[in-house]
Amino acid sequence: MRVAIFDFDGTLYSKETFTLLMNHLKHHPTHSPKYKTFFRKILPLYIGYKIKIVPESTMKERSMQIYAEALHTLSKKELDDYFLEMKESMRAGFNQDVIKRLNQHKHDGVHVMLVSGAYTSLLHAVTDELGFDEIIGTEIPFTEDGALNRAASIYHIQGKRKNEKIMQSLAAHTIDWANSFAYGDSFSDLPVLELVGKPVAVKPEQRLEQVANERNWAIL
Template sequence: MKVALFDFDGTLYAKETFQLLMDHLKQHPTHGSKYKAFFRGILPIYIGYKMKIVPEAKMRERSVQLYANALSTLSKMELEHYFAELKEIMRQDLNEEVVERVRQHHRDGMHVMLVSGAYTTLLHAVTDGIVFDTVIGTDIPFTEDGAFDSKTSIYHIQGKRKTEMIMESLQGKQIDWKHSFAYGDSYSDLPVLELVGNPVAVRPEERLRRVAEVRKWTII
């Protein structure tokens, strides 16, 4: 089986999800009042990151947790509606060339996967109508009755966790890695890109661009 692995932020989606989420909360007619508490929580760790005291991975994971905490009064169904409000806005910034690659790999019979640190619910909303065999994102924990589970920490899918989740998802399957594809825009996507014989750098940041040029990878 051949696979095609797609990153979301900066790859399938041309922008960065988290800034849009912050703006959405700040300007929301119903939930905007939650923004101040969220911002007060995120500011110290962001300053620590800028001062190079807090590692980027920790800053990102904590930010994702604090954002979910700000919406902890919402039920699972209400949260799905909240993220769905962003669907049409975000779809305007999908990278059409990458979307076509998704469809082409499907036509070629590959197992197509979306792997991202973005919230899984948001990924499903934005990619509605774009078929992925597997979607791996950051899950927000809920109890059986659909309430936010404050006792369970969010497991943010980033860095080596992406590779771990890919391998866990494909466990027991015989993968033709040499003829598989992977798409990413960031240097942190390197472990995933190195899994396959056909890595593709999409609008890559400078560090990834240098690697892609040296190794003669495809660059979109």
């Protein structure tokens, strides 16, 4: 089986998901009062990251935790609906060249996967019409009665964690890695890109572009 693995932020979606999430909360007709509390909690974390005392991976994971906690009054169904509100604005930012590649892979019978650090429920909400065979994202922990489990920590899917989840998901299959594809835009996508024989750097940041040029990878 061949696979095609797509990143979301900066790849399928040309912008940054977390920026949109922040703006959505800030201007939301119902939930905007929660933004002040969220901002007060995330600001010291962001400052720590900018002055290089907080690693980027820690900053991202804690940011996802703080954002989810800001919406702790919402049930799972309400949170799914909240993410669905962003569908149209996010789809307007989709990279059409990447979607063409996605559709071609589907036509060719390739198993297409979306693997991202974004919330899984958000990914499902905004890509439901694209026909991914599988979506792997960051899960928000809920209790059995559908409330946010504030005692559980979010496990942010990033870097090598993406590879772990991919391998777990495909464990029952024999994968033709040499003829498989991966799409990513940032240096942090390197572990996934190195899994396959046909990596594609999508509008890559400088560090990834350098690697892609050195290794003669395709650049979209």
